[in-house]
Amino acid sequence: MPTPSSSHKAGDLHFLKRLNRSAILELVRRKPGVTRADIAVKARLTKATVGAAIQSLLKQGWLKEGELQKSSGGRPGRALYLNDKHYLMLGAEVGVHGIRIVACALSGQVLASHHVRLSPTTPEATAELLATQLKAMLESAKLAKYTPLGIGVALPGPVAPGEPIIRLAPNLGWQDVRFLDFLQANLPSFNGIWLMDNEAKSAAFGEIYFRTGKIPESLAYISAGTGIGSGMVEGSHPPLVRRGTQGLAGEIGHTIMQPGGLYCHCGNRGCAETLVSGWSIRAKLGVSEEEDLLEALLPRLNEPNVQAVIHQAGEALGILLLNVHHALNPSELVLGGSLTQLGSSLMEPALNYFKAHQNRLASHSHRVPIRIIEDSTFVSARGAAAQVLAHIIHGSSELI
Amino acid sequence: MPTPSSSHKAGDLHFLKRLNRSAILELVRRKPGVTRADIAVKARLTKATVGAAIQSLLKQGWLKEGELQKSSGGRPGRALYLNDKHYLMLGAEVGVHGIRIVACALSGQVLASHHVRLSPTTPEATAELLATQLKAMLESAKLAKYTPLGIGVALPGPVAPGEPIIRLAPNLGWQDVRFLDFLQANLPSFNGIWLMDNEAKSAAFGEIYFRTGKIPESLAYISAGTGIGSGMVEGSHPPLVRRGTQGLAGEIGHTIMQPGGLYCHCGNRGCAETLVSGWSIRAKLGVSEEEDLLEALLPRLNEPNVQAVIHQAGEALGILLLNVHHALNPSELVLGGSLTQLGSSLMEPALNYFKAHQNRLASHSHRVPIRIIEDSTFVSARGAAAQVLAHIIHGSSELI
DNA sequence: CCAGTAAGTTCAATCTCTAAACTTATTGTT
DNA sequence: AACAATAAGTTTAGAGATTGAACTTACTGG
Structure with a gap:
């Protein structure tokens, strides 16, 4: 995704108008059902400005009006929503x-x-x-x-x-x-x-962007499938994805977790992917590329050999989560990718490792929530x- | 540093004016000697707006005028600089x-x-x-x-x-x-x-902020002293420092590089700091807290034992650099902290490791420049x- | 039924930018 | 040396967006 050319931000009145319309749309996006009055307070714009902007956003099909809000002793506000039909x-x-x-x-x-x-x-x-x-x-x-x-x-x-x-x-x-x-x-x-x-x-990006209400300051998505990738987003407006100069930011599958370890297809040794990834599990358990990894493994989960390999991969995933925590410190971790379908045999060792080892540095800190998406198809x-x-x-x- | 409360960005005419003045100051900061005409082009503002803003910035002591530029067949522009005297x-x-x-x-x-x-x-x-x-x-x-x-x-x-x-x-x-x-x-x-x-x-932040001319898109500073820390800045306007929810972003000294390795004071095992840091080198070579680490080591650099420990620490630093490259992918790496004063005995193994192992993923890519600051006192x-x-x-x- | 309160609209005033004309300063040509 | 050409910077009128205050609308509660 091309980053918006970030030249030196200056602007004219037209730019200001667009900025305010963006802010208004964002407020409705983040809190469906807000009223014009709410928006005026939060965006620090006058009722007049907000009213005019909303009229035009309604006309263009971006917003729609909803029910009247409960009154607290005055004219009730009209709820505003994104228009999902245009x-x-x-x-x-x-x-x-x-x-x-x-x-x-x-x-x-x-x-x-x-x-x-x-x-x-x-x-x-x-x-x-x-x-x-x-x-x-x-x-x-x-x-x-x-x-x-x-x-x-x-x-x-x-x-x-x-x-x-x-x-x-x-x-x-x-x-x-x-x-x-x-x-x-x-x-x-x-x-x-x-x-x-x-x-x-x-x-x-999607995991943070479509959320409503209180959104996390930042979020890291760890995608565990054939390979291991990740994405880190800051929840500012708009949420910002870290890319790095070459687009390599988040390639945590190739951070080295075991110096001198197994060879990775990237040429280095001991990459995280050699310890946890679809391909490394295939290699260790002899599942060929033609077979579906999950179909092959799910029936064999009680074999000691399979259990050992998956447990080991889970621990490695836990270490990886911890490293993400200490390198990026997102306020929320989300785990997706096809390997999450292996269920608790992979996830439990990962979460246990992470929970046992986090939080030694920032004393007061709340635990970082981890969410696992079982079906991350779309x-x-x-x-x-x-x-x-x-x-x-x-x-x-x-x-x- | 308190992050600016990033509520939903909307603004009035006053906000727009400040935004444009910021943009103008930034242009002068980044390219000392620009003229009003240059600024008008780059900021996409009219000569009138730029002229008025600059008059007031001059009056307030932010800018100062310099020499006339060479003319290319017209009235020559007046160079503008930050005023370093106010x-x-x-x-x-x-x-x-x-x-x-x-x-x-x-x-x-x-x-x-x-x-x-x-x-x-x-x-x-x-x-x-x-x-x-x-x-x-x-x-x-x-x-x-x-x-x-x-x-x-x-x-x-x-x-x-x-x-x-x-x-x-x-x-x-x-x-x-x-x-x-x-x-x-x-x-x-x-x-x-x-x-x-x-x-x-x-x-x-400082390493990217005070640079002029072509500034890197992003920069990671690795501070190798008693402990190991790092900071990652994106060179946008303004440069943005990654903090993480708990301020833990960049605590790469506590990423795990050797599962089951030595104990770290953070409570975990195998942290990067157990392999490369002032305290781990002290521990391995028996240098007490009272002694100055550098004064103690510099005379002993040819002892095989010292060489081995420092070489090993250097390799660990190289792995750490590689992990930063794959996790954050900054366009420039800067190494500072007191350990850089150990010179090539530490830095050569680090740089060699990094150079030998980078660039397997992004085919076309240029090499990431690494700069070592020998004296990072201030x-x-x-x-x-x-x-x-x-x-x-x-x-x-x-x-x- | 009416006062009180708050949401949303209207409109004149204000502020900032733009566009175009104008002034200033240098180069190049006759 | 004079004059056209070119470009930087300034001035001024005008356009566009936000504000603030007055106004309308709509509901609550006594």
């Missing part, structure tokens, strides 16, 4: 085992989703299939009346910041691919913005859709 | 072995600096000594005519984000200390802002001063 964002994830697409409404509600199994193939073929699926989804009866804002694509590898190139997707066999170019070629008529990002970063795709919305609301788009 | 920022570092203070001009130029050796003592006594030193510096003939903007203090431990509490400084023996309160009590007449932050984070203090300036320029201060 705009949508498309999100897609190209994974090692298939393609996933979703269409989301402004609030994050999934309007439609689709999953196609597919073995890794060329970028061209993948883009063609993806475009076909997206087109079909957009033309379906339910979605045809929506205005699409853009398409976000999540990919399993580091994406260069600033330009839409996926540097390396070892599990797809891709290198330096301008995937959006292929996709655009197959969807020439699509009118909206195009984004692409790493799958863990998209997932992290998490990255939905996150990519979230990135589209954020780009529209906070970017330079003239839509709002 | 405002100053104070920075201080409370370290394990002493107190360091600096006074910086707007451009980062060190106007005065001072170093007092001091063994760890109570916050009260430390604050009193620090206040005396700061007062003396401010009242010195050279600085008396300056207007101080504020004081930044750097401390060797995690600082809670949002409120000025140092959570834990194991090497000072402090815990949950509101150090600024003690300092303010000793400097009641001081008129300016008060900040405090972790020493590595301040250093990181780096953190200067960084704390930098944070004061950034707070004034980008915060809600009415000074600009």
Whole structure:
């Protein structure tokens, strides 16, 4: 996902107006049901300004009015909500085992989703299939009346910041691919913005972006699947994803946890991935690439050998969580990826290790909550859709 | 350092004006000698707006005019510079072995600096000594005519984000200390802002903030002294320091590099600090706390035992650098702290390890530059001063 | 039924930016 | 040396966005 060119922020009256409209949209997004009066207080704008902005946002289909609030001895306020019936964002994830697409409404509600199994193939073929699926989804009866804002694509590898190139997707066999170019070629008529990002970063973004109410200051998403990736988001406005210069931020699967340990496909030894990852578990238990790892393992979970390998991987995952805690210190940790489906045999050793070893440094501190997503099928795709919305609301788009 | 309360950003005309003045100051800061015309182009403001803002910034003592630029067939522009003769920022570092203070001009130029050796003592006594030193510096003939903007203090431990509490400084023996309160009590007449932050984070901030010309997108400062800390800054406007919820971001000394390894004072085993840090080297070579580590070791560098320990520590440092590269991916790495004075015996193994193992993931990528600061005595203090300036320029201060 | 309270709207005043004309200062050409 | 061309910086009128105060709307409670 290209970072918005952050030149020196200066602006004119038009810029100020957009900024205020963004702020208002954000307030409604974060707290559905707020009134104009609430917004005026929180955004430190006058009722007049808020009223005018809201009128135009209603007219353009961004917001809708809801019920009257309970009065506390005066005219009751009118609840405001995002309008989930006018705009949508498309999100897609190209994974090692298939393609996933979703269409989301402004609030994050999934309007439609689709999953196609597919073995890794060329970028061209993948883009063609993806475009076909997206087109079909957009033309379906339910979605045809929506205005699409853009398409976000999540990919399993580091994406260069600033330009839409996926540097390396070892599990797809891709290198330096301008995937959006292929996709655009197959969807020439699509009118909206195009984004692409790493799958863990998209997932992290989505997990924080579509939340309402009290949102965490920051969140790290750890994606444990064939490989191990992560994404760290700060919950500012807009939430900011850490990318690093080469898009390598969050490649925690290749942090070294065991100097002199096993060889990793990245060329180094003792990477976290050699201890916990789909591929290392396959290697240790002799599960071939053709088999589905989960289908192969779930029936064998009571074999001592399998248990030992998974327990060891779980402990390694716990260490990794602890290292993320000490290096990034997110206020919330979210675990996703296909390996979470191994359930407590993997997760218990991980959580136990983490809980037993955290909190030695910051005395007063609350425990960092860890959330495990059992079914993370559409998490990255939905996150990519979230990135589209954020780009529209906070970017330079003239839509709002 | 309290993070600016990031409520939902909306603003009025006054806010817009301040934003534009900030942007103009930033442009001059980053590229000393720019002209009004350059600024108008880069900030996308009109010549009229820029001209008016600059007049007032000149009048208030923020900027000064310089020489005429070479003409290219028209009226030559007038170079603009930060005015280094009107405002100053104070920075201080409370370290394990002493107190360091600096006074910086707007451009980062060190106007005065001072170093007092001091063994760890109570916050009260430390604050009193620090206040005396700061007062003396401010009242010195050279600085008396300056207007101080504020004081930044750097401390060797995690600082809670949002409120000025140092959570834990194991090497000072402090815990949950509101150090600024003690300092303010000793400097009641001081008129300016008060900040405090972790020493590595301040250093990181200063290293990116006072640079001119092409600044890196991001920078990680690794502070290798008695303990190991780090700070990561993104070079946006203003540069943003990663803190984490509990201020623990960057505590890479406590990431686990050797599961089941030696015990660390944090309670865990195999932390990076057990492999590379002042205290672990002391322990391994039997250098007592009373001795100065460098004075004790520098004469013994050719002893095989000493060489082996330092070489091993260097390799661990290299692994740590690699892990920072894969977890945060800064565009530049800066190494500071007292251990850098061990010179190539420590640094060569570190750099060799890093160079031999980086760059397996992002194919095209340039090598990440690593800079070693041999004398980092005042780096953190200067960084704390930098944070004061950034707070004034980008915060809600009415000074600009 | 009416006073009290609070939400939301209207409108003149204010403030900041822009656009265009103007002044200033230098280069290059006749 | 004079004059056109070019570009920097200033001035001024005008456009656009926010504010503040007055006003309208809508509900509560006595």
